[in-house]
Amino acid sequence: MQTATTDTAFLERVAAEADREVAAFLATHDDDVRALAHRPAMARLLALAAVFTEPGSGFRRQESLAAAMRRCLDRLEVLQGPTGLFDGTNLSSPPDSAFTLNDVCLTVRLVRGTETPDALLAEVDQRLEAIIARSVDAMVSGGVHTPNHRWELSAALAQINALHPRQDIAARIEQWLAEGIDQLPDGMYSERSPLYATAVTNPSLLTIADATDRADLLDHVRRNLAAFLPWFNADGTVESVFSRRQDQWMQFGAAPFLPLYRRLAAQDGRADFAAAAAWLARLSLHEPAKLLALTRLDPWLAVALPAAPPSDATALPAPLAPAEAALGNCGAYRFRAAGSVATVFGGCDPLVPGVGSGLATNPTLLRFGHGAAVLSDLRLPRSFFDLGPFRSQDTVRQGGALVLSEQLEANFYQPLPPAKQRPDGIYALEHEGRFSAGMEFSARAADVHRLGTEIRIQAADGQVSLDIDFEGTHTAFALELTFQPGGVLDGVEPAGAPGTYQLVSGTGTYRVGADVIEFGPGLPADPDSPAAYNPGESYRYLGGTNAAAGTKVYITGRTRGRQRFTLRGYTQPG
Template sequence: MPSTFTSHAAGLAEQLLTELEAAGPLTARGHRVTMAGVRAALVAHLSPASPRYGDPGVLDTALRWTAELAALADEAGLFSSDGNISSPPDSSFSLNDLGSALTLLEQADPAEPRLAQLRERLTAVASAALPALVAGAVHTPNHRWEIASALARLQHLHPAARERAEEWLAEGVDVDADGIYSERSPNYAAYVSNPCLLTLADLLGRPELAAVVHRNLHAVLALTDDDGLVETVLSRRQDQHAGFPVNAFSLQLRRFALLDGCPTCAAAAARREWWTAMPVQGVEALAEALLDPRLDRDVPPGDVVPAPQGRRVFGSAGLVVERRGSVRTVVYGGSDVPALGRVCSGAAVNPTFLRLRAGAAVLRSVRLSRTFFGLGPFRGTLVDPGDEDALVLRESVAAGYSQPLPASARRADGVYELGFEGRYAAAMSFPERARDELRLETEVQVEHTADGLRLGWSITGAAAPWALELCFDPGGELAGVEPLDPTGGHLLAEGWGSYRCGGDVIEFGPGRPAEPGVPVGYSPGEAYTFLGGTDALPGPRVYVVGRAPGRWHLDLRPRPA
């Protein structure tokens, strides 16, 4: 009898297969979906837990989709997706699934003609792609492990595949002492880096790679909140603006629970609400159970492990997570914008620097917006956090005005070099000009008090307006604040406000009256607005406003029921 989890996985796999069968030809959905369908059909035929176990008809489906997959390959044998043309890393996602399918076929009944035909066709697709894959290059850090994993799976088909995989690995895995990858993204850890490094550990005999994944999983659990969402404010990828479900790590947690006996991973893997809900991971779970029957077991349920109390510092990411009872605080000072001088893809740019949770009452984001040359909100750097000390974030930004060109740099035709000044571009020969600079120095301090948190901030330099934004989760009730607009904005003009969700409350104050000429609201900065974009948050928001220079504070009092 399959385990309860394997039966759950079989239901997910059947869900995927049913959806894809109803979709008609899969070519319009791209190579990754097409290859996922091939593997899902094969696994359904091979797994005793599947309702299609032994069904020859599902192999006919796999063969049809394999023909569609082959038709999507270009003359180099590679695939294209999302604008990435003839892409080695994008192709590797499908080739990893293909390599997994070939491994399953090696253990399947050689007398079944459809299985033999499927093996032949998949081998042809892989063989066509391997020369380009062996020579191919990447875009992002995780692509190295995706390509290396595909090469390791297919090493029996190309003499240089293993050597190339080891060449990528020779760069060293981009993980810090806390177990966080350089992209800081739970999405890419769950779906790329962790599964690929585990494959490489198994196929190349590199147990230290599995140890990296294990360390990452412990970091992920430390970053997971009471709703099962992994903290993403530190991420350098697309997931930095939304929570990420911890159940995406379900299969990896099960592996270390069942094969290594890790009690931390076991406590997480046993939680039914944290089991994977993704159909494609259901296919993966069935494939893993076929290749290693030790994984076709349930993790024994144990006592629910309480969330760890105290402070956890993720130093290189500039993140501190602290829990006191049912109150959870996240302080973040790891933005890449101060170092890069710009907002861009692949950088940590989220300006949220504080979160606070008291049971069901969730202050999802605190941001400090400034009206200062369109440079955007405060993105501070965490300064030497201790075990119990107040947490300090600092930022220095500057803008200025350009003086006339010196006589030696003037041109009679008035045509000057186009350049980027640091904030905007113009044909002004900026390097030749002296600059009058204005600076804004901001320090934010978060410290625990007897009844909650004190958030203090000081701004020196230019007389810039500022707005502190508190953004709460939808579903609760605000009190003591003045509505500003129908989009959820409010002003705390005096006294204390509160946010209540059920019996849980977060109180905040004191407020400040709005001053003439001080905008009440959030400004994302020119990096967004000149494109008509924004990173503003939806939902109920409260503002406290003022004008620099000066020093201010706001107390936050969590009151869980």
């Protein structure tokens, strides 16, 4: 890299926050190392080594850290199994071991890059070297079970190979990379997850690229970061409703994106990435001690950011707030106008035989915010054979509208034909879409019940309209609006459980300070159309739920014809 200006203020802030992080766990959790799993034990050792070797740290060469560092080493040596791998939820796991070994290698590199290493650092180096040596054969031959594991494992192998080159390590990395990086055309990786993009895939691809001179891998990181730019929220989170992993149910904090945008903003001179990095730097730093280590090992992170477009200190910068954005492969769309933000999601995965890890199943089809007033989840439960709330099976853009649709079927089965009847009455165990039984469903004629739902959504000028069309079975629905707590509702009436309300006529409002979301119209209450959320039998059978948390308002009705609802955001004057 060419000579560049060092961002002294940023580095000083990182060192100060790293010191506070280390001081906090030394004061309250130092003795709990004996109960830590391998990953947090190694993360703690990396943090200790980072501040111990940092010239700008208050812990620089403090002998008081020696005992804590040795306790972490002791714990790692106890937990490393006979194959050289570590146990966790996944036993003798190459990918879980890779998370730890990546931090092991970072720490070794940090120690070896320190001027005038002392006896403590020499001991850390020696003991971590032994951990690496015991792991190599199993890491080279081991397998994975999620898409991102391939890249975490390859990153660990790349770092190990840089320390101690072996032909079989390099060949194994190439074998994994030959599968191709699992990046969708819209820039998301196949798991569609900000959690795994920041914690695994992007950092791993950067590590592999740097360690193996595979600069082409950086293009995947660039595309992913560019795709995420419009999906940050002013409250410091990033949208994750379209994820296929556990963060689809979370408000995911955006802070882990900082080193990724900072690295490529500096390396590429990109103003949009610099704007993102500058905005993210206003948040609390994520894992500041590890970030401190990375600023020493990756020179791009220490470089002053290129000029970014000017922005209001209280708002998202322009590159993060375009009027419209879309992730076509994820079925996600975002619209900003008049101070309001509408996010439409119609990209759920098929649910046969039911919900499961690795699928996008969040039934939230719309989020809407105006300033501090936030409708976090709009869902459409219907009473149809306990199959759960609406999840779009197809999302298309028609002019200025998004059309989300779903077709559900449920069957009643006729007697088996004589040729299929058995004297013992024991038939094949089959799953028929909502239920499993030893009835050989596939051999029976069926009476089919259908419910079609189409939702047409238009967002413009701070307002969203939803036209909901039903076709088929006549049954109950309950439009569920879940608001983030902290505001005041008006125009609604209590509906049973605390924090639950119903809009039975006119419009309702939800106000936080001067910011307001108006919604409606309401529909008359009907005892046959309960104001409640049903997650579906696939959850309730196991005593689970996917219910959204917050203040809830229901608008209930019957699945007959078309229903139109609107949302409008505005700010009260004065």
